[in-house]
Amino acid sequence: MADPATMPLIAVENLGVRLNTSRGPAQAVRGVSFALKRGETLGLVGESGCGKSVTALSLMGLLPDSAVVTGSIKLDGRELARLPDADYCGLRGNRISMIFQEPMTALNPMHTIGHQVAEPLRRHKKYSAGQARTEAIALLDRVGLPDPAKRIDAYPHQFSGGQRQRVTIAMALACEPDLLIADEPTTALDVTIQGQILDLIADLVEERGMSMILISHDLGVIAENVQRMMVMYGGTVVESGPTDEVFRRMGHPYTQGLFRARPKLGARKGTRLTTISGTVPELADLPAGCAFSERCPLVEDKCRAALPPMVEVGPAHVVRCVRTDVSMAAKVGALSA
């Protein structure tokens, strides 16, 4: 057995997911690899349909039955890909937990929040009803829900959006998981509440030594909350590295495009936003070469021929582009700001 201190908690190797869609089979994720040690945080950025949520769902074993998973997902050395659902049930909510985007739909409107927070404790830790209830109150108190002893028997509709998200966080944390996956946890919330929820997640990750995968489309949320990040496009990772490094020296034309396209506060009046032309490709008919080739300003024939390899451009900073010599010269990124 390898030393648990150096062995990654979760190691994903060449993960591929093929989904059956109404438009035929779609390769939603292609060749995604990463490893996460205990206590590390990783961000996944990208637009809708880039495969970031499918990657998360495959870690949780929540893909539809028709999905075909290739490659390997190892949790503490144990293979999870293609694990039977019955075995997955022992892990989900126990060793791996997930916080979803919409707190209203993630909670069951027919059950009290106390019941829902206690459910993983009853199931995985075999707590008695009384024990689970006491523990649920403690958890709800920890996530900052006011007056948890009184409100434990309330239903989800009696809470605001931010409070509901606190309840789903309490649920996810109930069994002290090793890995927390947060899929756009604050997208449905106001910007001031977003700050509080992200602070809470950061505190809990630190306090319990969990690893976290944070999924977001918001570059600002990623910049402030994770140590490493991966940018996904068309089912592949196009750029990956330490967060500061990626923001300092963006290498992939897509990362640069995303960064430039955001309206920035305090920008000069009358300036136009730099757009990325075209739209996100359909996963069912991705181009043969680089998925971004159809929208890329630097595209060449060789980009369309084959999927470009990962190129190392800095310490642990890799970019899937054959034209990094040109793209990196543009010096996009937040060097000083």
Added chain:
Amino acid sequence: MTAAPLLDVKDLEQRYALPRESLFRSPGEVRALNGVSVQVAAGKSLGIVGESGSGKSTFARVVMALERPTAGRVTLLGRDLNRISPDELRRARRDIQMVFQDPYGSLDPRQMIARIVAEPLTVLDDADRSTFRARVAAVLKQVGLREADMDKYPHEFSGGQRQRIAIARALITQPKLIVADEPVSALDVSVQAQVLNLMQDLQEQFGLSYILISHDLAVVDYLCDEVAVMYLGRVVEQGRPEDLFERCAHPYTRALLDAIPRARAGGGRRRRGAQAIASQSAAAAGCPYAPRCPLADQHCREVPPLLRRVGEGHLAACHKAEAVMALPQAAMEG
């Protein structure tokens, strides 16, 4: 500001009754708007920012005359929208159109684009049906779609294209004012930039005014000439975006600015103070923001601050506006 504004909103109030909870007590009420006054000049745009529950969307619905306000006036081109006859109101609607947040929910999936986009015309008396298709084709071109798109259904389009269709539908009556409620928040970043550029182009081309409702301060900064920050149904600060975002005078505006995550290297976590959430129904004395405000003192809790001038065209409802303006300002993005 020029002689007669395009839209003049005066002391707008809107209250909703809550369900009766006790036989012996009168039902409570939600004060969604508490005296909002703003003006929009022709060709200029007003941005409205605030959190959920601040009354942004109620404001939009009342301005669009979809709801009757409890008190106050909405005057569009000199006509009080709540006093004119239903027939006149229907005709007045050609000057004021709306774009909604969700481009998936706002287009009828069973209708073809031609019919969706032409629908506002069908309610106007003078419309000539034979010219509909030509007008739809023209307006689709203006928003960057093709004429052939007329005979397709909404599901054949992406989110960004659908929002273009929604904008085309708003443009077809040649309105003076478009009320856009979170028009880009459901779109991906790269597509959001395309739609924002389109909205800016259309404004230059047709001299449109927008009321842009958004929780994203950067979007409002990009598109608007004036910004109003709302909190619990009141405008707490108003002014040009550069004044508001570089020299904000209300602690709430400052809290909003501080809360935006900045996309840059070495961001790291900045701690934010915990903030209680205020209630919309209580009509407490004093400043409504006082329970959340780090600067609040006894005076703030007792005397409600009025919206007052703190600079050229810059209004704020805070007793301590000068103190807030003197604080070092939040860092801007490059």
